[in-house]
Amino acid sequence: MKNLSVASKALTVLFAAAFLAACSGNKEKEQAEAEAAAQRAAEEAARQAAMEQQAAEEARIQQLQAAVDAAGNVLYFAFDSYTLSADATAALDTHIALLQTNDVKVRLEGHTDERGTREYNMALGERRANAVRDYMTINGIASYRIETVSYGEEQPAAYGSGESNWSQNRRVVIKYQ
């Protein structure tokens, strides 16, 4: 009997130890789960925030794009002039704001009306494209992102003579690449 009692005591101790061991294991697991849940919640919140931020950024870019679309991609010039008009700089500002949100490249194509010689007009078209390029670089667009090319009077937007046609042809076209 004594032997039995010893055995039962030993068994009790063993159970107790096992119970204790089991209890302590549950506690650690709960803690880990709580931590993971907190992390998941934090991650979820961060993801939400990022999505909201992205959505806000997309909305902002959409707004910028809408402003660019409203401003158009053609800037017009006065006869024999390569000075940017107030309209042209306002339009350009919308393009610059959009260009600052991404790293696409732009091609600036300078054009003139038909008056004057062809090669002189090539040079004038280049001056117009360069005026737009310079305005862009001053406002923070890296020059390697900008390509300029002059078509002179070779590619009129409107055929025919007279100021109504000529005014459409004295232009710089902004092309995204």
Added chain:
Amino acid sequence: MMRLALLFCCLLAVVNPLRAELVIEITQGSDNPTAIAVVPFAWGEAGVAPEDLAQVVQDDLRRSGLFDPVARQDMLSRPSTEQEIFYRDWRATQTEYVTIGRVRLVDPQTLQVDFEVFDVLRQNRVLQGSETGPVSEARMIAHRVSDAVYAKLTGIPGAFATRLLYVSVTRVANDRDFYRLTLADSDGVRPIVLLESREPILAPSWSPDGREIAYVSFETTRPAIYRQELATGQREQLTNFTGLNGSPAWSPDGNSMAMVLSKDGSPDIYLMDLATKRLTRVTRHYAIDTEPTWMPDGKSLLFTSDRGGRPQIYRYDLTTGLTERVTYEGPYNARARVAQDGRNMVVVHQQSGQFHIALMDLQRNRLQILTSTALDESPSIAPNGSMILYATKSGDRGILAAVSADGGVKFRLPSREGDVREPAWSPYMGRP
């Protein structure tokens, strides 16, 4: 790749000998043209002659404005030898000179024309000559006969046996236009398309020996200068700089080419040694310097610059390195070309907002406006200095027109289709 393939297809010459793209309309002749008869030439072989050479000669002389050829139906007789000429017949129709000729084959591929010109009043022969060449070049042989007759009767060498380069553009609605660089005889006949592209082609010019041409093409979506050999079609891209690559102008010795580049900031004139491709900068100015052209002695260059505020012609002396202003009359003088005598210079001159072709005598410093239409440009002088070919507008179409150096003779060369521009009259061609 497709574009490249298309381009190379188009580089192969397309010849259409029977059709002239340009039609000549004489709008103003000389006050007192010489009455000349060009009697149909006798054909010494079986069948029909491959080309009506006398008709080519007659048309050439009429186009010069200095001659009033007798219509064939008004000829009372059609002599082909001196013995067959009855001067009385020609006096009756107020004819001053009679041209006769005989055409035969020296061999199956070679044509020969023997021709003579007689003075009706003096009843004597004033010119006798012979021209030979391949049958395929029959029209060019006829143009050489015209040159000889013209030289004898006017004292000025003829420039009929020469060729023209021009650019034509066919508009395509809602798409890119078609540009063509075309080579034709001086009468606009036998057009050959040398290059066809959906991107602009411009500034065609000739090598001094007439064997090569240079031009600017945007086929890479940027301007670049090319040279092209006419006989082989072989071509070489000479420049590919950032910015402008324009106005190629061969030096009179053929060794270098003046051009406009803006790689160093603003458009300036450069010289390229064609053997080494080495560049020398000629002008160095923040203004627009463009449209270089050589004085015939090759010692100086004329160019357009707006360094004085508005475009004017300047001269750069290659020996001294000095630049002087050449034009002072009017607010705008641009794109000079100089006659072979080095004395007459033609420019685009602005007056009352209109652009005309003007001729300036460089010795007397006198400027004379030759044309009266509003958008005249790209003047090119015949190698004999007699006529100036230029581009103008008729309605909203670009056409070519010509005016004599004295302003007395005018004709137009409207195109059957598209806009035609930038004529370049060849130098005298080497004989085959």
